[in-house]
Amino acid sequence: PRRGNTNSKLGIWLVGIMAALQYLGVGEILQPINALTNDIFRFLPRLLVALLILIAGWSLAKLARTLIVRGLKAARVQALTDKLDIDAFLKQGGMKRNAGELVGAFAYWVVMLLALLTTFNVLGLGVVTELLKRILLYLPNVVVAVIVLALGLYFARFMAEVVAGYGRNVGLTDADLFGRLTRYGILAFVVVIALDQLQIGQAILVPAFLILFG
Numbered sequence: 001p002r003r004g005n006t007n008s009k010l011g012i013w014l015v016g017i018m019a020a021l022q023y024l025g026v027g028e029i030l031q032p033i034n035a036l037t038n039d040i041f042r043f044l045p046r047l048l049v050a051l052l053i054l055i056a057g058w059s060l061a062k063l064a065r066t067l068i069v070r071g072l073k074a075a076r077v078q079a080l081t082d083k084l085d086i087d088a089f090l091k092q093g094g095m096k097r098n099a100g101e102l103v104g105a106f107a108y109w110v111v112m113l114l115a116l117l118t119t120f121n122v123l124g125l126g127v128v129t130e131l132l133k134r135i136l137l138y139l140p141n142v143v144v145a146v147i148v149l150a151l152g153l154y155f156a157r158f159m160a161e162v163v164a165g166y167g168r169n170v171g172l173t174d175a176d177l178f179g180r181l182t183r184y185g186i187l188a189f190v191v192v193i194a195l196d197q198l199q200i201g202q203a204i205l206v207p208a209f210l211i212l213f214g
Helices: 002-023 027-074 077-083 086-092 099-123 126-169 175-197 202-213
Strands: none
Touching: 027 099, 099 126, 126 175
16 A cells, blocks of 8 residues: 555646646756657567567477477488588587588577577668578578588598409509599598689689699
8 A cells, every 4th residue: 555655646747847847847858858768668579579489489490390200210311420420520510510410509599590580670670681681591501501511521532442453453552542532632622612602702712623623
């Protein structure tokens, strides 16, 4: 009861102060404050909707990552990645996750970027929205580059075995060396293609590769 009386008295005082200020002709001073207050109250519903979208997107992203990782394990994709030496290649690059976990993480961030794009669009932050759109449009290049690397690793290993096997059959003493050189040459070509797909160092890598191997 005391708290209610206090709030009532405070409300009466505020109304009285506002009326007194209006009577004294200082309403123009209060206009910026009123405008700011109105803007805040108009922004609060959008902020609430944006937070709900962000929370829902985060939940969906975690669910997508979990389902994809479990699905890849159930499909025994790990055996295929081991055969292609993809996990070993990732470990050499300092990656602590295997290929399946990376796919799950990729799906997680795709969903999160979509959620962030929607969130900032609701908030009316056009600059951030445009940046996220560019990132989303760039993601297909990443997917293609990863596929090129995976197929290139498999093809390089296959050709290395073919060259080394042929060298042994014809009696070459450095058959294994030629096999490794074949593998590294194909890998270099594949890396250049992948980086070109990612639009990294196009002005330098492609001419340099053509000079070395052309």
